[in-house]
Structure formats: structure tokens, C-alpha cells
Amino acid sequence: MEQKWWHGKTAYQIYPKSFCDSNGDGIGDLRGIISKLDYLQELGVELVWLSPIFKSPFVDQGYDISDYQDIDPVFGTMADFDELLAQAKARGIDIILDLVINHCSDKHEWFQKACADPNCEEAKYFYIAKGKNGQVPDNLRSYFGGSVWEPLPGHESEDLYYLHYFAKAQPDLNWYYEPLREKLFAMINFWLDKGVAGFRVDAIMNIAKDLTFPGLPADGPDGMCAANQMTAKLSDQAATFLYEMNDKTFKPHDAISVAEAFGVNAASLANYIGDNGFFSTIFDFSARELNEKYPAYYRYRPVSIAKWRDTIFASQERVNDIGFMCPIFENHDEPRGVSYYLPRHAQNPDGAKAFAAVLLMLRGMPFIYQGQEIGMTNTHFNSIYEFDDVNAKDNYKTALEAGLTEQQALDILNIESRDNARTPMLWSDEKNAGFSTAAITWLKVHQDYKTVNVAAQRHDPKSVFSFYKALIALKKNPEYKELLTYGKFVGLKPNAEYVVPYARELNGKNLYVVANFEDRAIEYELPTQGKILLASNDAIKLEGTKVTLPAVSAVVVAD
Ligand code: GLC
Numbered sequence: 001m002e003q004k005w006w007h008g009k010t011a012y013q014i015y016p017k018s019f020c021d022s023n024g025d026g027i028g029d030l031r032g033i034i035s036k037l038d039y040l041q042e043l044g045v046e047l048v049w050l051s052p053i054f055k056s057p058f059v060d061q062g063y064d065i066s067d068y069q070d071i072d073p074v075f076g077t078m079a080d081f082d083e084l085l086a087q088a089k090a091r092g093i094d095i096i097l098d099l100v101i102n103h104c105s106d107k108h109e110w111f112q113k114a115c116a117d118p119n120c121e122e123a124k125y126f127y128i129a130k131g132k133n134g135q136v137p138d139n140l141r142s143y144f145g146g147s148v149w150e151p152l153p154g155h156e157s158e159d160l161y162y163l164h165y166f167a168k169a170q171p172d173l174n175w176y177y178e179p180l181r182e183k184l185f186a187m188i189n190f191w192l193d194k195g196v197a198g199f200r201v202d203a204i205m206n207i208a209k210d211l212t213f214p215g216l217p218a219d220g221p222d223g224m225c226a227a228n229q230m231t232a233k234l235s236d237q238a239a240t241f242l243y244e245m246n247d248k249t250f251k252p253h254d255a256i257s258v259a260e261a262f263g264v265n266a267a268s269l270a271n272y273i274g275d276n277g278f279f280s281t282i283f284d285f286s287a288r289e290l291n292e293k294y295p296a297y298y299r300y301r302p303v304s305i306a307k308w309r310d311t312i313f314a315s316q317e318r319v320n321d322i323g324f325m326c327p328i329f330e331n332h333d334e335p336r337g338v339s340y341y342l343p344r345h346a347q348n349p350d351g352a353k354a355f356a357a358v359l360l361m362l363r364g365m366p367f368i369y370q371g372q373e374i375g376m377t378n379t380h381f382n383s384i385y386e387f388d389d390v391n392a393k394d395n396y397k398t399a400l401e402a403g404l405t406e407q408q409a410l411d412i413l414n415i416e417s418r419d420n421a422r423t424p425m426l427w428s429d430e431k432n433a434g435f436s437t438a439a440i441t442w443l444k445v446h447q448d449y450k451t452v453n454v455a456a457q458r459h460d461p462k463s464v465f466s467f468y469k470a471l472i473a474l475k476k477n478p479e480y481k482e483l484l485t486y487g488k489f490v491g492l493k494p495n496a497e498y499v500v501p502y503a504r505e506l507n508g509k510n511l512y513v514v515a516n517f518e519d520r521a522i523e524y525e526l527p528t529q530g531k532i533l534l535a536s537n538d539a540i541k542l543e544g545t546k547v548t549l550p551a552v553s554a555v556v557v558a559d
């Protein structure tokens with residue numbers, strides 16, 4: 001496998017609105033991020049992904065972009081961004097941005113022009129179509145609920161619709177129109193020329209469309225079919241565009257591209273992440289995909305750590321000889337991992353540490369989502385009015401329409417909502433958890449901030465934070481770096497439901513991870529004898545090949 005500059009690094013995702021507020025308006029910003037770069041350096045991460053910071057009406061929290069080459073004033077200025085880039089670089093941290101190019105905002109000037117004149121050049125950047133037999137052009141359901149079609153503003157009486165796979169305020173961009181693609185590629189090169197190291201590529205598989213808009217057989221009582229079913233059918237078409245994008249942007253810059261690509265089948269993985277693939281790497285969403293196939297939260301089934309283990313093991317083994325996937329446990333679209341995947345008795349700092357061991361030693365570049373490194377759990381919301389997320393509100397509505405009570409719908413949001421992990425970063429036990437001096441923050445502050453925060457953990461050698469730090473340091477340790485970067489992943493046989501054991505192997509050298517999420521001690525027999533490199537709990541013992549782990553703990557051993 002060809003070696004790349006980013007191999008072996010640990011990445012960190014910042015959700016800018018909720019990381020650190022420098023000017024007291026209740027919203028995180030770029031100067032806030034700059035003030036926390038020392039913290040990120042201390043943690044040891046070397047790549048930071050910023051969720052969108054571009055001009056936006058924030059209908060979908062910045063994933064609706066109205067100007068791709070400007071910074072939204074709520075975050076700061078281009079000068080602030082340049083400073084962030086330079087200051088991060090000085091600390092050995094590269095920045096990657098969020099590339100949201102399946103759609104833009106309805107406030108983007110392109111869409112405004114398209115509405116003013118559906119025959120103009122910019123109108124070709126979108127999918128604008130006539131209805132069929134008095135109906136919208138097809139029966140696809142948007143990711144956030146309802147039809148993917150919406151009457152074109154100002155042209156309602158002309159039976160003209162525009163396509164949006166996400167919110168109504170996010171019109172899809174027409175990748176089949178070459179001049180539009182060239183505009184997007186130029187924009188990507190603008191940021192790469194500035195010195196960003198690459199991109200996290202948003203919702204990218206959706207760029208493929210069937211221009212005859214045939215629709216699909218209904219998958220629900222609303223007569224619609226989830227848009228991602230169409231996306232899945234058309235992935236080969238997306239691939240053609242993605243090769244072109246790579247050739248014209250990422251590749252000449254030696255940039256990293258990390259794609260949010262759901263549903264990639266095993267047979268085509270090499271096209272995505274192989275040496276000549278069109279992305280550097282993609283997130284491993286295999287565990288999340290267990291639920292993504294359901295059209296609404298209220299149908300989701302809990303994913304246990306055992307299911308998580310089996311799913312992740314399979315996907316790690318699948319790519320051993322192909323390339324890298326990025327293991328993730330959390331991001332801004334998911335509830336907190338500790339709350340979501342771990343059994344109740346492990347939803348605490350011990351569980352957070354054990355999970356960190358599992359995640360960070362996997363093959364591929366792991367992403368830590370802000371707050372994960374201090375063991376943040378789901379935020380508790382008392383009413384629908386405390387939510388901000390467009391998707392949460394849509395799912396609430398869908399749940400009520402399906403006959404759930406308000407309390408039942410709220411309970412589901414408290415488990416599944418994206419806002420669970422979007423609340424402010426917990427820096428200290430001061431007002432607003434040290435995130436902001438404002439009277440109120442844009443989204444509520446997590447209920448546990450008095451006890452779970454950076455200040456309480458930073459200098460405590462037994463904290464979740466210190467354990468993350470130690471694991472990241474181990475990945476950089478010259479003795480294990482190669483093994484942890486290029487070593488093969490080998491799933492070991494679990495001897496209890498909630499035990500997660502695996503090996504990394506390179507040139508006859510092995511490293512083992514055993515995590516015990518059972519509520520009792522377990523003994524585990526390692527394939528070879530080794531020495532403990534890291535243990536999450538003092539009571540972990542290793543005798544010969546036998547390791548004894550107390551309830552909810554993890555160990556990293558090398559032979
Ligand atoms: C991706 C983003 C998500 C956003 C969606 C539409 O899934 O991660 O936050 O809502 O794309 O851009």
C-alpha cells in the first residue's frame with residue numbers, strides 16, 4: 001500500500017457553533033477555536049475537521065451554504081480563518097473543511113437567480129422539473145421527511161418543482177451540468193491553495209440522480225420511498241464524477257478526502273479507498289447503517305455493543321488489503337456513543353475509557369468528536385422547544401403522525417436526536433461550562449457540566465481525557481507506530497456477549513486490545529504472551545497469556 005502523509009494520525013471533529021465562544025454571543029467561533037489549540041495539541045490530535053464555517057442561513061446548521069468562499073460572520077472573518085490555519089500548523093495540526101456539494105442553500109445567489117428566471121444559466125445548476133399528472137415528478141422521500149420536491153418559489157402556478165434530498169432550504173446541485181462541476185472544483189482548489197489539508201466530503205453519494213425521475217416502489221404508508229434507495233442504485237454514476245473531482249482537485253494537492261459515503265458495497269470499496277481510489281478514506285458507518293435503513297427514528301432498534309463489535313470487526317477485516325476506513329463512534333449527526341452503544345452499567349467514565357481503547361487501536365484514522373474525550377453522554381431535553389435540529393423536529397412530527405404520544409416522541413428524541421451531541425463543549429464547572437459568557441447559549445448546556453468537564457480531567461491521570469491522551473500517544477510511539485498504522489486487523493473470539501477482543505499484527509509482532517463491558521470480571525486468554533502497555537483500571541492483571549479484567553475495563557497488550 002502506498003504510504004501517505006496522513007497515515008497513522010488521530011483526527012478530531014470540531015462543531016464550531018458549540019466549541020468555544022470568544023465574544024459572548026452564545027455561539028462558538030473561530031477565535032474560540034484558536035484559543036483552544038493548545039488543548040488540542042496536548043490531547044495529541046494532528047488533524048482537525050471543522051464542520052461548516054461558511055456563510056449560511058443555518059437552517060441545517062451550516063450544511064446549507066449560501067457562499068462557499070466566505071466565512072459566516074457568526075464565526076468570524078477570513079483573517080481569523082487564516083490565523084487559525086497558521087496557528088494550528090505551528091502546533092502540528094492540519095485543518096480539513098467540510099465539503100457540502102450535493103446541495104447549497106436556497107439563499108445562495110445561484111438559487112435566487114434560478115427562481116427569478118428558471119431559464120437562466122444558474123437554473124441549470126439545479127434540478128428543476130415539471131410535475132407529472134398533477135403530482136410532483138417522483139415519489140422519493142427526503143432525508144428530513146416529506147417529498148424531495150418543492151414548488152419553485154415564484155413559479156408555483158407553472159407546475160415547476162425543484163429537488164432537495166435534505167431540507168427544503170437545501171436545493172440539490174446538478175452534477176450532470178459540467179459548468180457547475182467546474183465551479184465546484186475551482187472552489188475546492190481555492191481552499192486547498194490556501195493551505196487546508198483536505199476535506200470531509202458531505203453526503204456525497206447523493207450527487208447521482210436519474211434524470212427521468214422515475215421514482216421507486218413505496219417503502220412506507222406515505223406512498224414514498226427513501227431517497228437513499230435511489231442513491232444506492234446509482235452509485236456507479238457518482239463514481240464517474242468522483243474520479244473527475246479527485247483528478248482535478250485533491251490529487252494534485254496531495255490532499256486528504258474523507259467521505260461520508262453510506263452504503264458502499266464490498267465489491268467497489270477499492271474504487272473508493274484503494275491506492276487509485278477517488279477518496280483517501282471513508283468513515284466506517286457500518287454500525288450506524290444498522291439504523292439508517294429505517295425512514296424514521298421511531299422505528300430504530302437499539303444497537304448493542306455486541307452488534308457494534310461484530311459489525312465493526314467485519315468491516316475492518318473487509319478492508320485489510322484494500323485501504324483504510326475511519327473508525328468513528330460519534331459525530332454531529334449521532335447521539336453520544338457512550339449513551340447509544342454501551343449497556344447502562346457502562347454509561348460512565350469507565351465505559352468511556354474502555355470504548356476509547358477499542359476505537360483508537362482499530363485500523364484506519366479514528367475521528368474523535370468534541371467532548372467524546374471527556375466522556376460526554378447524551379444531553380437531556382425536557383421539551384421539543386429545547387431542540388434546534390431540523391431533523392429532530394421532522395422526526396418528532398413523523399412520530400406524532402404515526403400515533404406516538406408527545407412524551408413517547410420526546411423520549412425517542414432524547415435517545416436518537418442529533419442535538420444530543422451538538423450542545424456546547426464542557427470546559428469547566430463555571431457558567432455555561434466555560435463555553436460562553438452569554439446569558440443564554442444557542443443550544444442548552446449539558447446537565448452534567450459541574451462534574452464532567454475539561455478542567456476537572458486535564459490534570460487527573462485517571463480521567464477519560466488522560467486515557468485518550470495516552471492512547472493517542474501510543475499511536476505515535478516509534479515502537480508501535482508502524483504496527484498501529486499498517487498492522488492487519490484480526491478479530492479475536494469473544495468469550496462473553498459484551499467482550500470486545502482484537503489483535504493488530506505486523507511482521508509477526510502483535511498488539512491486543514481486550515475490552516470488557518460486562519458488569520462482572522472476566523478472564524481472557526490471549527493468543528501469545530505479552531506485556532501491558534495501557535490499562536484503564538488498576539485491577540487489570542496479566543499472568544502469562546491470561547488477562548483478568550474487572551467489570552467495564554480495557555487493556556492494551558503487546559507481545
Ligand atoms: C450530512 C451532514 C449532516 C447534514 C447532511 C446534509 O449527513 O453530516 O449534518 O444534515 O449531510 O448536508
Ligand code: CA
Nearest residue numbers: 021023027029
Ligand atoms: Ca461567538
